[in-house]
Every structure is written in structure tokens, then in C-alpha cells.
Amino acid sequence: xxxxWAQTGNYRTSYVxxxxxxxxxxxxxxxxxxxxxxxxLPMFLERSQVLVLNFILIYAIAVLGLNITTGYAGLISxxxxxxxxxxxxxxxxxxxxxxxxxxxxxxxxxxxxxxFVVGIPSLRVKHLYLALATLxxxxxxxxVVGRSPALAQGAAIPVEMRNFLGLxxxxxxxxxxxxxxxxxxxxxxxxxxxxLLRGKYGRALIAxxxxxxxxxxxxxxxxxxxLFAFALGAFYGGIAGGLLAYMQRAVVVEEFTLGRSVAxxxxxxxxxxxxxxxxxxxxxxxxFLRLYMERLSEWxxxxxxxxxxxxxxxxxxxxxLPLSFGLVIVLFLVFEPRGxxxxxxxxxxxxxxxxxxY
Amino acid sequence: MKRAMVxxxxxxxxxxxxxxxTVNLLWSGAITGPTSDVGGPYGxxxxxxxxxxxxxxxxxxxxxxxxxRDDQYQNPNTQRIFEEALDRAKPAMYLGYSTxxxxxxxxxxxxxxxxxxxASAHIGLIDPPNNQYMFLPVSSYSEQVxxxxxxxxxxTKNAKIALVVNxxxxxxxxxxxxxRAAQRLGQSIVDVREVGGGNLDNTALLRALDAAGAQFIxxxxxxxxxxxxLKDAKRxxxxxxxxxxxxxxxxxxxxxxxxxxxxEGYLWASSYYTLDxxxxxxxxxxxxxxxxxxxxxxxxxxxxxxxxxxxxxxxEAMKRAAQRFNGxxxxxTVYQALIGMNGPNAFKPGFAVSTKSGIEIDFTRSEQTGxxxxxxxxxxxxxxxxxTDPFTSALFRQVRNP
Numbered sequence: 001x002x003x004x005w006a007q008t009g010n011y012r013t014s015y016v017x018x019x020x021x022x023x024x025x026x027x028x029x030x031x032x033x034x035x036x037x038x039x040x041l042p043m044f045l046e047r048s049q050v051l052v053l054n055f056i057l058i059y060a061i062a063v064l065g066l067n068i069t070t071g072y073a074g075l076i077s078x079x080x081x082x083x084x085x086x087x088x089x090x091x092x093x094x095x096x097x098x099x100x101x102x103x104x105x106x107x108x109x110x111x112x113x114x115x116f117v118v119g120i121p122s123l124r125v126k127h128l129y130l131a132l133a134t135l136x137x138x139x140x141x142x143x144v145v146g147r148s149p150a151l152a153q154g155a156a157i158p159v160e161m162r163n164f165l166g167l168x169x170x171x172x173x174x175x176x177x178x179x180x181x182x183x184x185x186x187x188x189x190x191x192x193x194x195x196l197l198r199g200k201y202g203r204a205l206i207a208x209x210x211x212x213x214x215x216x217x218x219x220x221x222x223x224x225x226x227l228f229a230f231a232l233g234a235f236y237g238g239i240a241g242g243l244l245a246y247m248q249r250a251v252v253v254e255e256f257t258l259g260r261s262v263a264x265x266x267x268x269x270x271x272x273x274x275x276x277x278x279x280x281x282x283x284x285x286x287x288f289l290r291l292y293m294e295r296l297s298e299w300x301x302x303x304x305x306x307x308x309x310x311x312x313x314x315x316x317x318x319x320x321l322p323l324s325f326g327l328v329i330v331l332f333l334v335f336e337p338r339g340x341x342x343x344x345x346x347x348x349x350x351x352x353x354x355x356x357x358y
Numbered sequence: 359m360k361r362a363m364v365x366x367x368x369x370x371x372x373x374x375x376x377x378x379x380t381v382n383l384l385w386s387g388a389i390t391g392p393t394s395d396v397g398g399p400y401g402x403x404x405x406x407x408x409x410x411x412x413x414x415x416x417x418x419x420x421x422x423x424x425x426x427r428d429d430q431y432q433n434p435n436t437q438r439i440f441e442e443a444l445d446r447a448k449p450a451m452y453l454g455y456s457t458x459x460x461x462x463x464x465x466x467x468x469x470x471x472x473x474x475x476x477a478s479a480h481i482g483l484i485d486p487p488n489n490q491y492m493f494l495p496v497s498s499y500s501e502q503v504x505x506x507x508x509x510x511x512x513x514t515k516n517a518k519i520a521l522v523v524n525x526x527x528x529x530x531x532x533x534x535x536x537x538r539a540a541q542r543l544g545q546s547i548v549d550v551r552e553v554g555g556g557n558l559d560n561t562a563l564l565r566a567l568d569a570a571g572a573q574f575i576x577x578x579x580x581x582x583x584x585x586x587x588l589k590d591a592k593r594x595x596x597x598x599x600x601x602x603x604x605x606x607x608x609x610x611x612x613x614x615x616x617x618x619x620x621x622e623g624y625l626w627a628s629s630y631y632t633l634d635x636x637x638x639x640x641x642x643x644x645x646x647x648x649x650x651x652x653x654x655x656x657x658x659x660x661x662x663x664x665x666x667x668x669x670x671x672x673x674e675a676m677k678r679a680a681q682r683f684n685g686x687x688x689x690x691t692v693y694q695a696l697i698g699m700n701g702p703n704a705f706k707p708g709f710a711v712s713t714k715s716g717i718e719i720d721f722t723r724s725e726q727t728g729x730x731x732x733x734x735x736x737x738x739x740x741x742x743x744x745x746t747d748p749f750t751s752a753l754f755r756q757v758r759n760p
């Protein structure tokens with residue numbers, strides 16, 4: 001038997017080996033090390049920096065869901081923020097009566113049911129037409145919330161949790177507490193994602209994405225698979241929305257508009273569609289881009305020379321923020337459509353084959 | 359001798375520390391993104407007033423570190439910016455912006471006891487729970503809409519009114535209060551429509567409101583959508599039939615610029631003085647806009663005045679906190695100074711109209727609205743001119759908590 005720690009290639013000899021969650025021992029060790037690093041990371045950060053991490057991890061869960069629907073099943077969805085909203089509002093309504101470890105899965109399940117219904121048009125339409133159907137759902141969601149007295153007509157519904165197993169949760173430890181909860185949920189969701197995709201349901205998603213008629217001929221049910229993809233993607237969105245509701249202490253409809261759906265789609269594209277690593281890298285990249293462009297913008301505003309060469313009355317520094325977001329998406333689509341995941345893959349490949357070029 | 363020298367050194371050190379002391383003030387709002395037409399001038403007003411406060415040493419021995427940040431009208435950004443400020447340079451006061459973000463931050467603001475003046479005048483911000491540290495610089499959207507309904511009632515009994523509001527918590531804030539006020543005034547709300555920024559053709563909307571018998575349309579929106587509706591009403595010849603009016607962000611120079619002559623006759627409820635009036639606040643506004651090279655659009659914007667008023671209240675509260683608490687300026691002392699800003703201690707910077715009792719800005723622990731007075735102004739000859747004296751809505755307090 002080859003030394004599993006020095007494995008340089010794919011030596012699988014059975015289907016069972018081919019469907020393992022982790023490809024080799026090195027992958028297990030690197031995941032464990034990453035988790036340990038993520039667990040101790042908040043010790044070196046300020047409260048507000050942990051908040052940024054929390055947003056990234058929550059968006060990562062939502063993007064994982066989007067990657068099931070769009071990345072794996074190939075069903076374009078521009079309604080992921082609305083699914084997050086379904087989860088968030090479910091949490092807001094149930095939080096006064098249920099503990100958070102029940103409200104969050106409940107939010108996910110409610111979103112999954114709605115996702116199943118929203119997925120019905122996918123049985124008849126594809127591509128741009130399906131995208132428009134999900135866009136309609138996104139708009140319907142905002143419309144319904146805005147007109148429902150039970151949902152405060154889109155104004156804030158407080159979601160407060162002050163105590164967990166005797167631990168007082170307040171300003172000082174709120175972000176840290178939710179960081180560990182979100183991280184735990186993210187790990188669970190990633191494991192479930194990987195587990196799903198190595199099985200027959202995951203492979204059915206890929207088959208249906210590549211050619212649904214061929215998948216049908218092979219005995220898969222494309223309709224059921226598409227509905228499953230929508231429901232599961234929405235479940236992930238609902239979970240992410242529920243976590244966001246607790247972390248932000250209140251639910252407001254502005255968090256779940258079309259703009260957020262587009263941002264999630266951008267994160268999935270920038271990260272790399274249909275990949276776990278991409279689902280983590282995409283949100284991190286977009287959030288850090290926002291942060292650093294904000295810093296650059298503030299520096300430009302405070303720099304007398306820059307101010308003197310910019311046209312009078314035009315706030316170039318402030319305009320950098322929205323400009324950079326659009327530019328990054330366009331550049332990725334043109335130059336690296338496989339997203340950041342591809343860079344990660346090339347990097348890994350380089351170290352695996354070092355010192356040889358190939 | 360030694361003792362005297364040590365004492366002198368300690369005193370000198372204390373003096374040096376006192377002179378070099380910095381107090382932080384934070385504003386985050388939409389300089390870019392949706393409603394940046396409001397946020398841009400508002401932020402500029404805060405920035406300029408802060409520079410002026412430092413130049414004039416309005417707070418003796420204290421340098422004001424005024425941070426103006428762009429949150430792009432995105433709540434996660436607002437939350438991050440606020441929490442970042444709490445971690446790094448705990449501000450003595452927070453000047454906020456949008457309705458959604460402020461409603462969302464309310465529990466945290468209350469928990470950290472941060473006196474906050476939002477640009478949003480949503481009544482929910484000063485309604486319980488978690489409302490203790492929120493203060494509105496001027497009367498709420500709801501109060502302004504009810505005041506407009508009272509104004510209508512002066513000339514037209516049993517009027518039929520339609521509400522056209524922004525499709526957001528900001529727009530919807532007034533609907534319930536307007537319904538209750540209409541009931542008491544004998545008026546009827548014939549329709550409530552939500553109109554956002556993409557309203558390129560309002561023919562169907564105006565025809566429907568006309569068919570419903572609306573004599574008046576009250577807008578709770580920003581200037582852009584209102585300007586489009588005014589232009590379409592003129593095109594359809596409904597401008598003579600239906601009188602249009604609105605609260606806070608619907609009027610001002612932005613509306614005149616966008617709607618042109620279609621704005622003529624539009625009625626606007628505002629707590630602020632106009633640029634044509636000679637008050638200390640407006641004179642300062644003109645002076646600072648010239649000094650800091652602000653464009654005519656910013657100078658003419660009421661939102662520039664609003665930003666200055668918010669900053670002026672903050673600076674005054676800090677100054678009073680320092681006087682009252684032996685130089686201590688932090689969120690606790692500023693809060694105390696703010697709720698003591700009433701009666702003979704009311705603040706009168708000359709940006710907003712005074713009520714009959716001569717008070718411009720006053721706050722108490724339970725009364726969290728600053729300028730309760732407002733006027734109705736009419737667009738005439740390309741500018742807004744007041745058509746009423748300053749008044750306070752008599753009915754609003756009855757319909758707020760029925």
C-alpha cells in the first residue's frame with residue numbers, strides 16, 4: 001500500500017473510494033488546521049472585525065445554497081436574498097416562543113417549502129425565462145413583506161437573544177457568540193453539501209444541469225431534481241437569513257432586496273460557481289474589496305493633491321465604491337470565469353507538483 | 359519648593375492634556391447609492407459644521423474629530439461603521455441616517471447608551487421599545503403629514519386625500535397616522551399608493567386617483583418620484599384639479615430643479631428656514647458653503663441645512679456637557695446635556711423655525727423631537743415661499759398613541 005501522506009496522484013480503485021468526502025489525508029489535516037485557525041481567529045480581532053467575519057460566513061452559507069441551485073443544477077436564481085428573507089422573518093416571528101437552535105432550522109425549512117413552490121416554473125422554463133421567474137419571486141417577497149402588518153410592513157422586527165445556557169449575551173460578546181454559532185452551522189452545511197454531492201442526488205443535479213433529456217433517458221427525474229435543487233438552495237438561504245436576523249438584532253426588508261440577490265450571485269461567480277472553496281472565497285473577496293475600497297476612498301478624500309486634480313463638484317472618491325463592485329464582476333467574467341476557485345486550484349497544483357512545472 | 363514644582367508640572371501636564379483633548383463625532387449615511395441626493399448634502403453639512411466648530415473653538419479646549427462615512431444605504435455597512443467606531447474611538451454622539459438601518463440599530467444604540475440623531479424622522483425611532491437614546495432633530499414624517507392635513511382642513515372641509523408614499527418603511531411610516539387624523543378631521547383617504555424611483559410614467563396612477571375623487575395628494579417620498587408625478591399631472595391637465603403637497607424630503611431646491619415649472623403651486627411642509635431668509639443659521643450656511651467651495655446644488659439644498667442642524671445640536675450638547683460635567687464629554691454626559699436642552703436652556707441656532715413660544719430646538723427625556731414647529735411653503739416663481747406662520751400640529755399627539 002502506498003504511503004497515504006505522500007500520495008501524489010489519484011490511485012482510487014473502487015467507487016467507494018471515489019465517493020469519499022475527503023480526497024486524501026492531507027485534505028483532512030488541512031481542513032482540521034483551517035478549523036482550528038478559524039476557532040482561534042477571533043482572539044486576535046476586535047469586535048467589529050468579528051462582525052465582518054460574521055457577514056462573510058453568513059453570505060458563504062447563502063452562496064453555498066445558490067451554488068446548489070445555480071452552480072450544480074444550472075438553474076439561474078436571482079431570488080436567493082428573498083429566501084434569506086423568508087428564513088429571517090420566520091425567525092423573527094418564532095423567536096419569542098422558541099430557542100434559536102429551533103428557530104434557525106425552522107427558517108430553513110420554511111424557505112425550503114417556498115423554494116419548492118418557486119421552483120415549479122423550472123419544470124417548464126429554462127435559462128433567462130427561469131431567471132425572470134425567480135426575479136418575480138424576489139419582487140413578490142418584498143411586496144408581500146411591505147404590505148403585511150404581521151411583518152411590520154417591512155420595518156424592523158426585533159430579534160433579541162440575551163441569554164444562552166446561563167451565558168449573558170450583550171454588546172461585548174454578541175459578535176463573538178454568533179461567530180462560533182455561524183461557524184458551527186457553516187461547517188455542518190459544508191459537510192452536508194459535500195456529502196450530498198458525492199451521492200446519487202448530487203450526481204443527478206450535475207446530470208440535469210449538463211443535459212436534462214439525457215438525464216431523463218438515464219432514469220433520473222429532471223423535474224423532481226430541479227425542485228429538489230430549488231428547495232435545498234432555499235433551505236441554505238433560509239438558514240443564512242435566520243443567522244443574519246439574530247446577528248443584526250432585528251429584521252428589516254431592505255436586507256433582502258434584489259440588490260442583495262445580485263450581490264450573492266456576484267459572490268458565487270467571483271468565488272467560482274459550483275465549488276465549496278469558491279462559496280467561501282467569493283463572499284470574503286467581495287466584503288474585503290468593499291472594506292479596502294472604502295479605505296482608499298477615505299484616503300483620497302483626505303489627500304489634498306488627489307482632491308486638487310479631481311473635477312470640482314464630482315465626488316470621485318465616493319464613486320469608487322460602487323464602481324469597483326461592478327468592475328470586479330465584469331473582469332472576472334471576462335478573464336477568469338471559473339472564479340477564485342481556479343486560482344486556488346492552480347496554487348494547490350503548483351505546490352503538489354513542485355519542483356516540477358507539471 | 360520641590361512640592362510646588364511637582365504641582366506646577368502636574369498642572370502644566372493637565373493643561374496640555376486638556377488642550378489636546380479630542381472628542382469623536384460619527385455620521386454614516388448614503389453619500390453614494392439610493393437617496394444619495396439627500397445623503398450627499400446632509401453629510402457635507404455635518405462635515406462643514408465640524409470644521410467650523412474646530413476653527414471657532416466652539417467647544418473650549420477640545421478638538422472635534424468628526425468622522426463622515428459613506429454606508430451606501432446598506433444596513434450591514436451602517437452596522438459595521440457604527441461598531442467600528444465603538445471599538446476604536448467611542449464617539450460621544452452618533453449622527454445616523456436611513457430609516458431601516460436606524461430601526462435595526464435601535465436595540466444596540468440603547469444597549470450602548472449612545473445619544474443618536476438620525477436623518478430619518480420615522481416616528482418608530484422615538485417610539486418604545488429601545489427608544490431612550492434616539493432624538494429627531496425636527497418633527498417626524500407623520501407629524502408633518504398630519505400638519506398638512508390640518509392645513510387642508512383650514513380651507514376645504516371633508517377633503518378627499520390620496521397618499522403617495524415611498525415603497526419602504528420610510529414611506530409607510532405615515533400611513534396609519536394619516537388615516538387616524540383623517541377620521542378625526544372628517545376627511546377621507548381615498549387611496550394609498552406606493553411609488554418608487556422608477557416612476558417614468560404616472561398616467562395610470564394620476565387617472566386612478568382622479569377617478570377616486572382625490573382633491574389632494576400628499577407625498578411621503580424623496581424629490582425624484584414627486585417631480586415625475588408633478589410633471590405628468592401638468593401634462594394631463596390635472597395640476598389645476600388636484601393639489602399636491604408633501605413632507606420633509608419631497609420638496610426644496612431638488613424638487614424645483616427636477617420638476618421645473620410643474621412644481622409651481624406645490625405645497626411643502628418644512629421645519630427649516632429657506633436660503634432667502636435672514637437667520638443666523640442660514641447666514642452661516644452661506645458663509646460655510648462659500649468658504650469650503652461647495653457647489654450651488656449643495657448650498658441650495660435643505661439637506662445641507664439639515665446636516666448642519668444635526669451637527670450643531672451635537673456640538674452644542676458636547677459644549678454643555680463639558681460645562682456641566684467638569685470637562686467630561688462622553689455619551690453619558692452628552693445624553694444628560696441633550697435632555698436638559700429645554701425651557702430657558704433650549705437651543706436656537708437659526709436653522710429651523712421657532713414655535714410660538716420662541717423655542718427652536720428642545721429635548722427632554724420623554725419628548726425626543728427637537729424642532730416641533732413647521733411651516734407650509736409654496737413653490738412660487740421657482741422657489742419655496744412660506745404661506746403659513748410656524749405652527750405645531752395640534753392633532754398629531756392625539757393620533758400618535760390613540
